[in-house]
Amino acid sequence: MKLNEITQKLNLHQFTNQEIGSDDEASLAYCSDMLSCVMTGAGHHSIWVTLQAHQNIVAVAALLELTAIIITENALPDEATIHKANQEGIKLMGTSEKNFEVCGKLWEIGLRSS
Amino acid sequence: MKTYRADLHLHTVLSPCADIAMIPPVIIDEAVSSGIHILAVTDHNHTANIQSVQRAARGYDLTILAGMELQTAEDIHLLCIFDTMDQASALQEIVDHLLPAILNKPDYFGEQFIVDETGDFIRSEDRLLLNSTALTLQSAMEHIHALNGLAIPAHVDRQAYGLLPALGFFPADLHYDAIEIFKHSDPSSITSLPSYPAGVSVLKNSDAHFPKDIHGACCYCIEHPTIEEIRKAFKGEDGRYIKHVQRN
Numbered sequence: 407m408k409l410n411e412i413t414q415k416l417n418l419h420q421f422t423n424q425e426i427g428s429d430d431e432a433s434l435a436y437c438s439d440m441l442s443c444v445m446t447g448a449g450h451h452s453i454w455v456t457l458q459a460h461q462n463i464v465a466v467a468a469l470l471e472l473t474a475i476i477i478t479e480n481a482l483p484d485e486a487t488i489h490k491a492n493q494e495g496i497k498l499m500g501t502s503e504k505n506f507e508v509c510g511k512l513w514e515i516g517l518r519s520s
Numbered sequence: 521m522k523t524y525r526a527d528l529h530l531h532t533v534l535s536p537c538a539d540i541a542m543i544p545p546v547i548i549d550e551a552v553s554s555g556i557h558i559l560a561v562t563d564h565n566h567t568a569n570i571q572s573v574q575r576a577a578r579g580y581d582l583t584i585l586a587g588m589e590l591q592t593a594e595d596i597h598l599l600c601i602f603d604t605m606d607q608a609s610a611l612q613e614i615v616d617h618l619l620p621a622i623l624n625k626p627d628y629f630g631e632q633f634i635v636d637e638t639g640d641f642i643r644s645e646d647r648l649l650l651n652s653t654a655l656t657l658q659s660a661m662e663h664i665h666a667l668n669g670l671a672i673p674a675h676v677d678r679q680a681y682g683l684l685p686a687l688g689f690f691p692a693d694l695h696y697d698a699i700e701i702f703k704h705s706d707p708s709s710i711t712s713l714p715s716y717p718a719g720v721s722v723l724k725n726s727d728a729h730f731p732k733d734i735h736g737a738c739c740y741c742i743e744h745p746t747i748e749e750i751r752k753a754f755k756g757e758d759g760r761y762i763k764h765v766q767r768n
Contacts, residue, residue: 439595441688460594460656462687 407431407516409474409497412453416511418476418499421483422491430497432473434520435512437505441466448472449520455508459483461490468494478505521759524745525736526558527551529589529599529674529700529725532569533639536630536650538729543639544569544576546731552580556736558745560601562587564649565615567608568634574605575637583745589674590615591650592657597674597681599700599725600664603747607667614663618654621647657683661694670697670747670754675727677710678702689715696720698754703727703737707764721754721762739763 409430413420420426436448437455441462448454450471456463459481467475474497477483483491483498491498501508531538532547551559559582561570567588574584586608587601602608623646624632632645655663657673664671676683676690676699683690690696690713698721701710707722724737742749742760753760 440685442685445688458594460658460687461693462689462691465691466688 407433409453412512412515412517413499415515416476416501416503416508418501421477421488421498421500422496424492424495424497426497430473433517435509435517436520437509439505445469447520452520453512453517455505455512457481457505459487461487463487464491464494464496464498467491467496472496474499476501476508478503478508521741521743524557524583524740524742525555525765526560526738526740526750527556527726527728527734527736528558528560528585528587528601528672528723529562529727530559530734531563531589531727531729532561532573533631533633533635534563534566534569534645534649535729536564536624536626536632536648538563538630539731540631541731542729543635544573544637545639547573547734548576548580548582550731550734551582554734554736556734557581558583558585558740558750560585560587560599562589562599562601564589565591565619565651565653566632566645566649567605567612568645570608571605572635572637585745585747588612588615590655590660591652591681592655592660593652594657594686595652595681596657596683596686598657598660598664599672599674600660600669601672601747601750602667602669607669610667611663611669614655615653619647619649620651622651624648657687657691658694665695668747670751671695672698672700672723674700675702676700677705689713690717692717697751698723700725703735719755721756723762724764737764739765
């Protein structure tokens with residue numbers, strides 16, 4: 407599914423300032439707040455759902471070439487994290503909803519576990 | 521130069537998970553009989569029992585450093601160690617504002633007792649201490665360094681509250697004074713990691729929750745039992761160094 411469509415359907419906002427193109431898409435998603443689990447569990451080009459907003463999430467996402475990170479519960483990445491994400495080409499999306507709700511919605515629109 | 525056996529990570533009855541026997545005189549007895557000369561009291565997010573342990577240590581050749589095991593926003597345990605109670609109290613003030621006001625349930629988590637130097641009950645701490653503050657690891661380290669303290673991520677390789685499971689690797693832009701590993705781990709399992717910050721000392725402490733667990737796993741060859749000297753030992757400066765020792 408196109409990331410644009412996911413963004414629209416889940417009413418996400420973007421912290422980073424990257425253009426979301428037609429080749430930005432994902433069919434898989436992974437949810438955890440333990441980065442060591444993400445490193446071993448999330449597949450390439452997945453969407454990662456987490457309430458963590460610190461800088462290491464960008465490095466993990468870059469390592470795994472994830473499509474985007476959805477940061478939940480209004481957690482705010484700081485300037486340095488957003489800057490690093492822009493440099494690495496990682497899209498940081500935000501929502502007030504909780505991990506569970508976001509995962510439920512991703513599942514509903516057809517994404518599956520990575 | 522003198523050799524000081526040290527344990528820089530230890531809990532009292534203020535930590536909900538610590539045994540009820542972890543009162544100042546018992547801690548001092550156990551430390552003295554283990555040949556320990558430097559002890560840091562590091563309860564979860566709190567400093568209220570440090571002075572009682574310091575008073576109980578009077579008359580012994582034992583320095584009690586003022587510490588805390590702070591829980592960061594990322595669920596990481598960070599040892600914060602100072603020379604004086606004033607410095608620890610300054611950190612406590614920051615933590616008090618950033619620790620959620622969730623009450624402890626002693627039946628689930630355990631009691632959180634503040635005691636005097638004999639171990640007699642003064643009061644219970646109501647707030648649950650085994651909880652994350654709103655301080656990120658980076659900002660916590662900055663606060664500690666501004667107060668001239670040591671910032672040491674605790675049991676980095678432990679699944680619960682360790683830096684490595686939480687963050688996946690050591691962020692390169694943090695200023696680690698040292699890295700504590702789980703007491704049963706091999707230091708080379710950490711120093712061989714690609715993200716290991718080269719040159720940072722790896723040490724072990726007891727993380728004692730029971731008197732019998734108190735153990736000085738590291739010796740510090742330093743001039744005085746102070747933070748400045750310990751920091752030099754971590755860096756290997758001016759002939760100061762640390763060495764791992766076996767259990768007595």
